[in-house]
Amino acid sequence: MKTIFFLSAFFCCFSYFIYPLILKVIPARKSSPPEISKNVLPRMTLIVTAHNEEARIQEKLENTLAIDYPDELLEVIVASDCSEDNTDEIVAAYHQYGVRLVRADERKGKEYAQLCAIQVAKGDILVFSDVATKIESDALVKLARYFDAPLVGAVSSEDRFISQDGTVAGEGAYVKYEMWLRRLESQRAGLVGLSGSFFAARKQVCEAWDIASPSDFNTALNCAKLGFIAISVSDVVGIYRDVKDPGLEYRRKLRTIIRGITAISRHSEVLNPFKMGLFSFQVWSHKVLRWAVPWFMALLLFVSIFLSMQHWFFATALAAQVGFYALVVAGAFSRELRNHTLIKIPYFFVQVNIAIAFATIKFFSGERMTTWTPSER
Numbered sequence: 001m002k003t004i005f006f007l008s009a010f011f012c013c014f015s016y017f018i019y020p021l022i023l024k025v026i027p028a029r030k031s032s033p034p035e036i037s038k039n040v041l042p043r044m045t046l047i048v049t050a051h052n053e054e055a056r057i058q059e060k061l062e063n064t065l066a067i068d069y070p071d072e073l074l075e076v077i078v079a080s081d082c083s084e085d086n087t088d089e090i091v092a093a094y095h096q097y098g099v100r101l102v103r104a105d106e107r108k109g110k111e112y113a114q115l116c117a118i119q120v121a122k123g124d125i126l127v128f129s130d131v132a133t134k135i136e137s138d139a140l141v142k143l144a145r146y147f148d149a150p151l152v153g154a155v156s157s158e159d160r161f162i163s164q165d166g167t168v169a170g171e172g173a174y175v176k177y178e179m180w181l182r183r184l185e186s187q188r189a190g191l192v193g194l195s196g197s198f199f200a201a202r203k204q205v206c207e208a209w210d211i212a213s214p215s216d217f218n219t220a221l222n223c224a225k226l227g228f229i230a231i232s233v234s235d236v237v238g239i240y241r242d243v244k245d246p247g248l249e250y251r252r253k254l255r256t257i258i259r260g261i262t263a264i265s266r267h268s269e270v271l272n273p274f275k276m277g278l279f280s281f282q283v284w285s286h287k288v289l290r291w292a293v294p295w296f297m298a299l300l301l302f303v304s305i306f307l308s309m310q311h312w313f314f315a316t317a318l319a320a321q322v323g324f325y326a327l328v329v330a331g332a333f334s335r336e337l338r339n340h341t342l343i344k345i346p347y348f349f350v351q352v353n354i355a356i357a358f359a360t361i362k363f364f365s366g367e368r369m370t371t372w373t374p375s376e377r
Contacts, residue, residue, distance in 0.1 A: 001303055005314070008300035015290040020181055022285075026278070028187035029229075041144050043073045044200075045123030049110050050091075051081040053131045057090050060131045065097055069140040076100065079117035082107035109369075111211040111218070118206050127200040128215060134239040135198065142236050143200050153228025154201035154219050156182065156194035157238040173345055174352075182232035185286070189278035190229030192286045193217045193260075198238030202228070212368070213263035214256065221263075221270055224279045250355060255369045257359035260287060262368055291360060294353035325350070 010018075046064060050057055057078070064076055078091045080103045091101045102120060104113045114128060125147055129135060139157070146155045158179045185191050196216040205222045209215075223230045264270065264287065271288070273280040301321050307314035324346055331338040331347035338344055 001307055004299065005303045005307060005317075008296045008303060009317075011289060011296045012293055012300060015285055015293060016177075019285040019289075020184055023181075023184040023188055023282075026188055041070060041073055041141065042124045042147060043075070043122065044069065044125045044127055044140060044144070045075040045077060045117075045121035046127045046129065046140070047077050047079055047114060047117045047121065048129050048131060049079045049081065049113050049117075050083060050087050050131050051107075051110075051113075052083050052085045052087060054083075054086040054090060056131050057087050061091070061094050061097075061099060063134055064099075064129075065094075066137055067135060067140055068137045071098065074140070075122050077102050077117045077121060079113040080104065081110060081113035108211060111209065111213070111215050114215055115209045115211055118203075118209060121203070124203055125200055126203055126206055128196075128198070129238070130197040130240075132240045133197040136237065136239075139236050142233070146231065146233060147200075147202065151229055152231055153205045153223035153226060154191075154194060154199060154230035155236070156191055156216075156230065156232045157198040157236045158182075158232060158234050159195055159197070160237045160239045173341070174348055179232065179234075181286070183234070185282055186229070186231040186233075189282055190223060191220050191232055192279070192283050193220055194230055194232070195238055197240060198236075201230075210263070210266065212259075213266060214259045217260060217263045221267055224270070224276060250351070253352065253355040254359045254362070257291065257356055258363050258367065258369050261291065261360065261363045264288065291356050294357040294360075297353060 046067075048060060048064065050060075053060070061078075067074070076099045078099060078101050080088050080091070080101060082104055088101055088103060091099060095101070102113075102117045104116045106112070118126060125144065127140065127143065143155050146152050159175050182191055193214075194216040196214060199216065199219065201219050201223070205219060205226060205228060208222055208225075210218050213221075220230045264283070270276055270283050271280055276283075301318075304314055304318040304321060308318040309315075327343050327346045328350045331343040338347055
């Protein structure tokens with residue numbers, strides 16, 4: 001029982017706290033991408049994926065056209081995942097401004113729509129963005145200079161997540177943590193997952209495009225296989241708002257996790273450290289062991305109940321867990337309490353792990369997800 005207690009506690013903490021400390025100990029890869037001038041900028045294709053986005057696509061296109069990048073070097077494609085509203089018609093009206101519509105022949109999901117665009121893209125660097133993500137005017141020029149380093153195969157933006165009223169949303173602290181962890185991974189074997197809402201990759205990295213795997217993980221894996229690294233950069237940001245319907249956001253998390261587990265199961269070689277080296281350790285630590293956290297949390301609570309009568313240490317551990325979950329329950333019943341950091345972070349953490357637990361059950365029950373409905377923001 002005591003062995004199970006300490007192992008459960010260790011693995012509850014490993015992915016979130018111990019893993020980053022291990023990365024800090026591992027020597028960082030030293031590299032500083034050289035500055036490049038505009039006359040040697042690469043040809044880029046910006047691919048915007050959309051499904052039933054008539055309410056937001058015009059704003060996205062206006063934001064895209066305001067990007068400061070030479071017109072002759074920038075191709076803009078909207079990859080429509082068989083939109084059923086007026087999305088395609090709105091995009092077609094921007095043809096005169098150089099925007100190209102590529103409509104998928106079947107609705108097979110976001111990655112399939114992206115693949116349809118990849119197959120006709122002319123750029124050497126492919127940039128992927130969601131409709132809900134706002135891109136700053138100098139973002140592509142900043143992205144381009146990182147690809148001047150031969151080792152870099154993909155570049156991920158950093159997320160700026162704001163609520164409907166412009167303040168930091170519930171995921172704010174969590175997103176900041178993730179961005180910090182991505183920077184640590186960038187300096188070692190590279191990212192194990194990019195920001196799916198805004199990232200760029202060399203075209204050759206996108207040639208093996210698995211439509212059943214999330215594009216952010218697929219790109220990172222392809223980089224590792226080809227001897228490239230995927231990096232996160234702080235001076236390129238993707239700005240997006242909090243979702244209006246938390247229920248839809250929960251379903252988005254379920255879909256993301258199920259597809260992540262699917263990706264690992266389809267590309268199990270990534271778990272082999274003899275083949276993938278340090279990158280494999282990062283996948284185990286950041287992905288697999290994080291997906292195991294809700295089960296270790298449940299096991300820890302169960303064992304603590306039995307051990308609490310034997311020693312004050314275990315009684316204290318049980319009391320701490322009960323107090324932690326009490327904060328979560330309080331947050332579940334009071335939106336006002338959820339605005340306090342003391343409750344906001346535990347509430348969000350448990351919410352994420354509930355989604356992981358249910359996604360894992362769904363995956364092993366045979367459920368898979370390919371199609372997606374963008375969350376309303």
